[in-house]
Amino acid sequence: MADEHTLFWFRRDLRLNDNAGLYHALRENKSVLPIFIFDTTILNQLENKYDRRVDFIHQAISKIHKELLSLGSSLLVHFGTTENTFKSLLKTHGIKNVYANHDYEPQAIERDLLIKNLLEKNGIEFKTFKDQCVFEKTEITKDDGKPYTVFTPYSNKWKKALIPFYYRAYPTKKYFKNFATVTANSIPELKYLGFEKTDIRLPEKIKVNDLLIQKYKEQRDYPAIEGTSRLSVHLRFGTVSIRQLVAKSLPLSETWLNELIWRDFYMMILSNFPHVAKSAFKKDYDYIRWRNNEVEFEKWCKGETGFPIVDAGMRELNATGFMHNRVRMITSSFLIKDLLIDWRWGEAYFAQKLNDFDLSANNGGWQWAASSGCDAAPYFRIFNPTEQQKRFDPYFIYIKKWVPEFGTKKYPGPMVDHAEARLRTLSVYKNALSESKQMNLF
Structure with a gap:
């Protein structure tokens, strides 16, 4: 077919330069048509429509689209489920093959298998490559x-x-001539996707x-x-x-x-070890009896714990979608080992708020703090938030930026006694590991 296209499917690789899958698609084929799917399966899970990540993606694909227009090509953007999108593309386009880059998250693997089977039923090869x-x-x-x-x-x-x-x-630029020459498509606006413009900005050039x-x-x-x-x-x-x-x-x-x-x-x-997405890497730690106090969890979320380094971190996260890595360790340790709240509660909250949310890194960080992960901190290693503040923000510069009422009567006292909370956690962890050992004898 003269109008057959090779599709390159952008996912977690929103750039034209040094892109493994795109390089192979362009080098091995002519008439490569790039596509992007705003997957409603994912978007419908986002309750907050002021989501910087969706805005960031929108800005990134708009930049790609602009670059493609200058090359006489265009980015084909769809809004819907991935399966329905490909069913539609099969009807409207002559497709020779489909290229993409690997994704390692369990849901993405299921999605890719679904699309691979759909394409193969239609005699179309689906090729993916290592890129991220x-x-x-x-x-x-x-x-x-x-x-x-x-x-x-x-x-x-x-x-x-x-x-x-x-x-x-990967020298993708060398093969830009193999992008499909097509009539310019338009990118749907954020409002059409059901989301709002945010304060996040994609720089013209990443330095x-x-x-x-x-x-x-x-x-x-x-x-x-x-x-x-x-x-x-x-x-x-x-x-x-x-x-x-x-x-x-x-x-x-x-x-x-x-x-x-x-x-x-x-x-x-x-x-x-895909089980880590839902449970402890070290199975013994699934026996921990969490307190899971919802009122205390809400205070942690809002940055109202009375521990200024913890509160500063949570407020920075809530206000910007970013949290400094040292502070991520302090806030997660506090939730787990001072409040004895299940690490999965904190993991889910970070997943909702972080601009850079990545399942593997977020899960790895939380399981490290909970001592349940691979190469994690031992369970008896419990950060003292006050000592962490003295060491890493001794002049309260970071704290005063995010907790302006710190040092006044408006700022609450500590919600727990750290020394007592530490002993409580050591006891709970010790009992959980002992229970697991006994259960595994049978």
């Missing part, structure tokens, strides 16, 4: 072929395996600050300092290439590189 991580699934394993569950030996082997081949950019990366090790733990790259949202939606960032980090900072490796590590864990 450097090493995936079982590419880095122990000598016996089993997946790592501890970060340090994983990262050591990851670094030994890293050669320039794995972080060189990586060399000096910041060089100083990352010494500055990264202090929330009052602009010491982190803020690139996590770009990695989440693929507006920047992981390969570009690895290449950038190698001469500048091993500590920053390690953060990128943690990202690969948690994706690998999710791929090999």
Whole structure:
């Protein structure tokens, strides 16, 4: 068929440059038509219509669309379920094959299998490629072929395996001539999708600050300092290439590189141990008897705990969709080990609020704090929020920014006694592990 197209399906890879699946689609085919689907299966789960992530995606695909128009092509954007979209495309377009990049989340795997089967029934091949991580699934394993569950030996082997081949950019620009020449399509407005414009902004050019990366090790733990790259949202939606960032980090900072490796590590864990999405990585920790006090959870959500470093973090999250990584550890530890509230409650709240929400990283972070995850903090390691504040925000700069009433009569006292809460948690965890041990004897 003269009008047959190869479809490239954008998902978590919202860029034209250095895009693995797009490179293969353009190199191997002519008349490549890029598509994006605003999947209502996902959008309908978002209760808050002021969602920065949807706005960010909308800005990213608008940028791609503009770039494609300059090349005489266009981005085909659909709004509906993925299955219905492809059923419609099969009727309206001659499709030669479909290309995309891998996605590792359980729901995405189910979705891709559904589309793969639908396409194959119609004689159409569905090809996917590794793009959002450097090493995936079982590419880095122990000598016996089993997946790592501890970060340090994983990262050591990851670094030994890293050669320039794995972080060189895919030269997509070389094949831009193979984009389909089509009549310009229009991008549906946010309002049409049922969402509002927010304060998030996609920069015209994403900059990586060399000096910041060089100083990352010494500055990264202090929330009052602009010491982190803020690139996590770009990695989440693929507006920047992981390969570009690895290449950038190698001469500048091993500590920053390690953060990128943690990202690969948690994706690998999710791929090999998918049960972590709903339950503890270490099964013994599913025996913990959580208090799950809803009133206390609400205070934590609002940033009204009486512990200023915790409250500052939660208010920053609620106001901006961002929280500093050190403060993420402090707030999650407080919810789990001071209030004895199930880590899944906090994980779900972060999933709702974080601009950079990523299932594998969010789950990995929460299970680390709960001591239930792979390579997690031992259960008797419990952050003292007051000591954390003294160490990482000694002059209350970060706290005063987000908790202006701190130091006045309007600011509440601590909702729990940390020393007592610590002892309570140690007892509950100890009993849970003892119960699990007894149950496993039978």
